[in-house]
């Protein structure tokens with residue numbers, strides 16, 4: 001029973017803390033713990049294991065967050081079950097110093113002390129001799145020294161305890177369920193509309209755009225556009241603090257570009273192609289004035305994400321800061337109000353929700369680089385078959401059909417795509433569905449009228465003299481390589 005009461009206190013504390021986090025942005029300790037855990041999951045071998053077991057996207061994070069919830073609630077329950085409020089609070093404070101700022105730890109320590117004593121005072125059975133409450137008796141005395149309110153029937157206490165425990169379970173379960181739901185791949189069926197009303201062929205609607213974040217989606221930063229500033233600092237002549245309307249002074253640029261995640265497996269869904277609007281980073285840097293010693297650019301983002309880029313690359317004309325996708329302002333998920341686009345690099349090099357640009361002499365490893373991922377994250381030549389779909393690889397015998405897909409090589413052109421239907425014995429060039437812009441993926445198609453049977457299909461792309469690597473490599477640390485291949489049944 002005392003552990004049940006401690007658990008109630010832990011849930012109450014967590015719920016109050018979460019409210020504070022939502023209302024005032026105070027640190028939420030389970031999230032900090034989550035950060036520590038993802039740091040551990042960033043250890044390449046562990047990370048790969050989690051990805052293998054839980055798949056891509058939010059799976060690993062949900063696993064981590066469930067782990068955190070168990071650690072956090074379990075830890076508090078243990079402390080509160082073993083000791084009375086003061087001691088439990090003190091230990092909570094000390095332990096939390098490991099992963100949160102001292103004032104948060106202090107606040108939570110004191111709050112846990114008070115809540116625990118309160119819950120115990122309210123719900124603990126009075127010390128009795130009839131032993132019906134089992135081993136709880138002595139601890140009950142210890143826990144509620146001087147706090148027992150006399151004269152309340154134990155039956156009421158037990159009912160109240162049960163109700164509160166059930167309530168706590170609902171809160172905890174509901175919270176987790178919410179995280180699970182928001183983590184799911186199901187996108188809301190809202191069609192993205194460009195000014196013209198329809199998206200060009202090959203452009204991914206925002207509603208179907210891939211999503212990868214170091215944060216669980218509910219904790220992605222929700223930036224207030226009126227308060228937002230982009231700070232340009234470090235080795236610049238004139239430090240800048242720009243509001244959204246200040247950005248209008250830069251010449252507008254519009255470009256169709258593909259964004260790809262480095263953790264996308266061969267044939268995977270973590271890349272999308274859209275029409276972006278924004279302006280050139282070089283213009284902004286010109287306005288700020290680069291000091292002679294500057295060699296690197298460090299990005300800072302509202303969620304604490306950081307990345308870096310050699311200044312020489314940052315000054316090139318094709319690096320953009322964008323505020324709109326497919327004719328609409330960026331939504332929260334995809335980086336409102338401003339995100340970075342760097343051709344030739346995977347998504348991890350291109351922060352969303354940016355708040356700062358700092359020029360430095362020395363490089364600073366970015367969020368995923370610290371966790372074992374590629375420093376440069378240059379995109380591998382890749383190709384994917386979308387039709388027939390790998391999940392239902394069927395075609396009708398004798399019917400005139402197509403094998404279709406996309407190919408992509410970052411800032412380099414795809415010049416040829418070949419398809420095999422006999423496991424690599426023969427390859428046929430597909431038709432490239434041109435024209436696309438320089439940094440957009442290349443859709444391709446091959447007419448295919450098969451006879452009944454099974455076909456081993458695969459695709460490979462070329463860029464000039466470079467052929468796609470057939471060596472199969474996992475995404476970590478440099479991005480996946482190998483041919484997308486599967487068996488198609490024709491009947």
Ligand SMILES: Nc1nc2c(c(=O)[nH]1)N[C@H]1C(S)=C(S)[C@@H](COP(=O)(O)O)O[C@H]1N2
Nearest residue numbers: 210211212213214261301305347348351352
């Ligand atoms: N601030 C911030 N920027 C970020 C990330 C992040 O977690 N935080 N994730 C990066 C990664 S790994 C990828 S693949 C892209 C994904 O962008 P999208 O979800 O809009 O497709 O954002 C990048 N930018």
Ligand SMILES: [Mo]
Nearest residue numbers: 261262347348
């Ligand atoms: Mo990514």
